[in-house]
Amino acid sequence: MVVRSWRHIKERYCLIGSRCKTCGRIFFPSRNICPYCRRRGELEEYKLSGRGKVYTYSVVHVPPKEFERMVPYVIAIVELEEGPRITAQIDCKPEEVYIGMPVEVVFRRIKEDGEDGIIHYGYKFKPVNY
Amino acid sequence: MRDVVIIGYGQTKFGELWESSFRDIIVEAGIKAIEDANIDGKDLDAIYVGNMSGGLFVGQEHISSLIADYAGLTPLPCTRVEAACASGSLALRSAYLSVASGHHDVVLVGGVEKMTDVVDATSAIATAADQEWEAFFGATFPSLYAMMARRYMYEYGLTIEELSMWSVIAHDHGSRNPYAQFRFKTTVEQVINAPPVAEPLTLMHCSPVSDGAAALIVCDAERAKDFVSRDDMIYIRASTQASDTISLHSRESITTLKAAKVASEKAYKMAGVTPDRIDVAEVHDCFAINGLILLEDLGFCKKGEAGKIVAQERIKIDCEDFLTVNPSGGLKAAGHALGATGIRQVGEIYWQLKGDENCRGRQAPIKHGYGITANVGGSGGTVCVHILSNNRR
Ligand SMILES: [Zn+2]
Numbered sequence: 333m334v335v336r337s338w339r340h341i342k343e344r345y346c347l348i349g350s351r352c353k354t355c356g357r358i359f360f361p362s363r364n365i366c367p368y369c370r371r372r373g374e375l376e377e378y379k380l381s382g383r384g385k386v387y388t389y390s391v392v393h394v395p396p397k398e399f400e401r402m403v404p405y406v407i408a409i410v411e412l413e414e415g416p417r418i419t420a421q422i423d424c425k426p427e428e429v430y431i432g433m434p435v436e437v438v439f440r441r442i443k444e445d446g447e448d449g450i451i452h453y454g455y456k457f458k459p460v461n462y
Numbered sequence: 463m464r465d466v467v468i469i470g471y472g473q474t475k476f477g478e479l480w481e482s483s484f485r486d487i488i489v490e491a492g493i494k495a496i497e498d499a500n501i502d503g504k505d506l507d508a509i510y511v512g513n514m515s516g517g518l519f520v521g522q523e524h525i526s527s528l529i530a531d532y533a534g535l536t537p538l539p540c541t542r543v544e545a546a547c548a549s550g551s552l553a554l555r556s557a558y559l560s561v562a563s564g565h566h567d568v569v570l571v572g573g574v575e576k577m578t579d580v581v582d583a584t585s586a587i588a589t590a591a592d593q594e595w596e597a598f599f600g601a602t603f604p605s606l607y608a609m610m611a612r613r614y615m616y617e618y619g620l621t622i623e624e625l626s627m628w629s630v631i632a633h634d635h636g637s638r639n640p641y642a643q644f645r646f647k648t649t650v651e652q653v654i655n656a657p658p659v660a661e662p663l664t665l666m667h668c669s670p671v672s673d674g675a676a677a678l679i680v681c682d683a684e685r686a687k688d689f690v691s692r693d694d695m696i697y698i699r700a701s702t703q704a705s706d707t708i709s710l711h712s713r714e715s716i717t718t719l720k721a722a723k724v725a726s727e728k729a730y731k732m733a734g735v736t737p738d739r740i741d742v743a744e745v746h747d748c749f750a751i752n753g754l755i756l757l758e759d760l761g762f763c764k765k766g767e768a769g770k771i772v773a774q775e776r777i778k779i780d781c782e783d784f785l786t787v788n789p790s791g792g793l794k795a796a797g798h799a800l801g802a803t804g805i806r807q808v809g810e811i812y813w814q815l816k817g818d819e820n821c822r823g824r825q826a827p828i829k830h831g832y833g834i835t836a837n838v839g840g841s842g843g844t845v846c847v848h849i850l851s852n853n854r855r
Binding site for chain 2: 340361387388389390391392393394395396397399402404405407408409417418419420421426431442443452454455456
């Protein structure tokens with residue numbers, strides 16, 4: 333599990349995705365193949381700004397074990413200003429979130445693995461001007 | 463390609479089957495199907511089984527060997543097929559292709575899941591989503607559908623009352639099905655006021671955790687005459703499948719399942735029918751919102767209209783101006799034993815089109831003789847559609 337976390341550090345800590353030089357589309361998480369251009373595509377690293385809007389959301393009341401202490405928490409799909417959408421928690425009260433809410437990325441502790449005690453970090457989003 | 467028919471079906475009750483093991487339930491379903499088809503084990507050429515995760519739920523992989531062994535059917539080739547909650551209908555599709563191609567004549571196809579043996583079912587079910595980019599951040603499987611529901615409400619003005627009517631009708635149908643997990647009726651108020659799971663979805667918008675198994679016998683249409691009369695053969699007129707991104711967030715729209723649209727359009731073409739000729743459907747309502755979305759994606763109404771149709775109860779068995787939807791009670795009330803669900807859906811349509819006595823009290827009006835199933839894996843990453851018919855054409 334440790335190695336699996338290291339592998340994603342660039343993406344989860346620095347929000348680095350990929351951009352297809354052929355069609356200009358931006359992907360997050362990064363891809364090795366552009367699904368639109370396939371063999372004609374050429375992908376390069378692309379750093380996302382971390383600003384976006386809530387596209388949709390839910391408030392989780394029945395969590396997996398590692399998230400039990402956070403309930404209820406807000407999970408959302410955020411549409412980044414560069415286009416890609418990503419799944420993340422919103423660091424706000426359940427009653428504050430709405431579709432269209434402007435948010436920006438923050439780095440937080442995501443969860444703790446019960447068995448091996450590893451703490452996983454990654455991105456969450458918080459309301460802008462908060 | 464040869465014509466392929468279903469000649470037998472059997473299932474266990476779905477629910478918390480604490481007294482039965484994984485192997486007990488799949489063997490029970492298989493024996494019932496074999497008896498229903500009036501065949502003998504020696505008539506079979508192969509076995510296919512749909513199962514999402516024996517490994518996570520009961521700590522057992524290599525269930526193909528286990529099932530052939532405990533069904534007393536070794537050395538028949540047995541193949542396990544996996545596509546999360548769509549595993550069952552993918553197993554059927556594999557069996558269908560093997561018979562249509564002429565490679566096999568008579569095939570047993572089963573689906574099975576034993577879910578109540580594990581403590582943290584929520585984590586096990588979440589493996590149907592993207593582990594690294596959804597589940598890692600705290601997205602649960604219900605929360606993905608909840609986010610679809612929230613966006614659908616935003617785009618089309620669906621109300622929580624309209625959405626809740628889906629569950630009310632599911633429980634009404636389920637109350638008439640002796641194999642269903644839930645046989646009690648419910649009301650819109652009870653659905654809305656049930657404990658929240660992932661807002662806006664409550665426990666009563668979600669299908670349950672279930673144990674269950676189901677099995678079908680599929681057969682070459684010519685060979686089938688050796689076993690059953692014409693009235694007991696139901697034709698598989700289409701078997702199609704499509705894929706989509708595993709993560710919900712990667713899709714252009716989350717208020718439609720593109721894979722369901724693609725697979726069903728192909729299926730109508732393959733069967734040579736239009737949606738208005740379908741009498742009865744079993745659609746994958748793992749969460750109430752998915753039932754609504756599938757009614758639209760399968761072409762039964764326009765985008766955004768499903769909520770009104772459901773609120774007017776036009777999908778009910780007793781209503782004749784629309785097709786009947788989920789006469790079994792669907793995943794919501796009949797239960798959702800993941801790998802078994804796709805087989806159970808097709809089994810219900812097989813019974814319905816035959817006018818089988820198992821449908822007493824919940825027989826859909828059959829006018830054109832066509833039924834459809836839509837079985838969804840994950841949040842829509844796999845969709846498998848089957849169209850069945852009771853006429854020879
Ligand atoms: Zn491209």
